[in-house]
Amino acid sequence: MALFSNIQVNVNALPKAEDLDLNPISPKYFYILLLNICIPFIVLTTAALVLNFFADDSNIQSVLWYGIAAIFIMFIISIVLGYLGFKKRKYAIREKDMTYSHGYIVHKIITLPYNRIQHIEIARSFLARKFGLSTLKIYSAGQSGGDISIKGLPRDVADAQYDFLTKIINERV
């Protein structure tokens, strides 16, 4: 391969991130995603309907109906994209790094080596607590990104990963 000059390692023999067996996050997280998409749309639609009810001008009313139709189309697109994106949310833990994949329109697979971890954190939002889920956040020193935030992990899995990573960080020094 002409790509790397002065080559020392056989690039093809390197551990391949693309062959990783990525674990999906909890299916329950899809409900949270759905709720997060639905709530703003419901608010918007209700607002439009209320306005519609009070408006006497028929011109305004027809414009509002177009608005509601547009909101509905956006809603369907958001749900489809949300579902496709949900399918892409996967993670994997290796001996020396972790990988997180997400995003449908732009699919991103980020790999963060353990020796670059600054600190880790578990966050549980109100909705996540109701579904028994946690968010695992792993921070590097990256200033313009380079952090991983795995949303929708079952609580016990997140805790186990947290302990595992903490152990690795503590042994590192």
Add this chain to the structure above:
Amino acid sequence: MSAFNFETASRQSAKGIIVIFGVSTFKVLRGSLIIFAALILKYFSSDKFPNLLNLKFILIAVGIVLFFLALATLRYLNFKFYVNHKYFFLQKGIFNKEEVSVSTAKIQNVYIKQNLLQQLINVVSLSIETAGDDKTEIEIMALSRPKAQALKSLLLLSSNENESKATERLKETVYFRASVKKLVLEGISENHFKSLVLIFAFIIGLYNNLKEFVYQLDLTSRFGSWFQLDGESVMTLLLFNLSIVGLLLILAFLLSLVRMFIQNFNLTVKRNSEGLEISKGLLNKINLSLSAHRIQNTTIITNRLKQLFGLYKLAFTQAMANKKQQQNFNIVGLGKTQISELLQQFYPNAEERLIKNKPSKYLMIRLLVRSAIIVVIINGLLAFGPIIVFLVNIPLILYIIVNANFAYKKAYYHVDNDYIVVGGGQLIETTTKYLEIKKIQAVSFNQSIFQKRRDLASIVIYTASKSLTIPHIDTNIALSIKNYLVFKVESENKDWM
């Protein structure tokens, strides 16, 4: 070690009172500018000028000045610092006492700055930047220059002790000094659009502040009477607009020149074994050191005109430096050989190993598609005007095509055992970015649905400052670059700072 004793708590130079007073007065004046404008306006419209020599006014003015002076004196008296057992201590606050202690090992950088007032009374300010949060701001407002230098070297010495004591210290020599001629050339060849945007932002900001004022002056009706819309007036209007555009362009040009001078006046670069020492500035003199181990990525920037003059800008980014400070790590007016020498210092042998691999032509296509969308929007707006304005499309489309061509022509990437180099630019500007593999924090493989159809992907490399993108390369190559970079970071386990 030095003539100054930092072990016992000491105050800054007594001139500090003047500096603190000056800075707080300036802040108050700037904050109450609108109020003053409103007051003046009020007197304008009421035709009643107040007698400024009235005893009442004088007393109020004197009272305010005395109050701020007293505040400054108290602040000065309550501000003490000392260095003890590798810790820097700072006590401050009049009513709310605050004590800050910083381990010298955690000090990232020490800046020596001098604003206009400090230049006048011949003191400097010293600020300390630590790893971690941006909030803790440690700044000593007034020190004599030798004392500040001594304190700086004391603080930095103990933080670098373990690594640099052993290596023999290169004697510090002045490596580069930007001459006035170079700065003029740099100013002329700047991107004047940036200045134009600044001017617009300034005008809009001013307008928002003085909206009432402008409204009261009734400008619109006055201007309105200038142009009575008959046959000749369209021509007058056109000329008027053209002359405004011309005026703005000249203003932008001058602003670029002035900005260049204010920021980079007397730019001096000293080279030592650990890195560089940069000092520059006219109104705000700044002195900062750039250590090699904290450099994250380095960008060489030039444009067509600058290339003609043989001018290059070197922009370093450092870990843990805030955005405002980041701008100061730029060195303008360098020649080609100096760029090579400095690159050799921070990225040994990188230049000679360079192999330019081309990304996919999709880079050009994407740029064309994006520009096409903008053209469509512009034409949509033009639809309301006369037909003749559609002629704008000819230069616009020509520019877009040539620009996209050059964007592709200038794009390349290179990966080897130690470095990643990414070249880019468009019609006018050319950039080259260098990054050491050991500075990598994380690597991301990004593939949009449009890239996927063409079997392409981009690699984004995250560092402790800016990220670096290798755009639009074959999926397989992207994957092997990612695997290789991750493998290097994990197997070598080198410190990134």
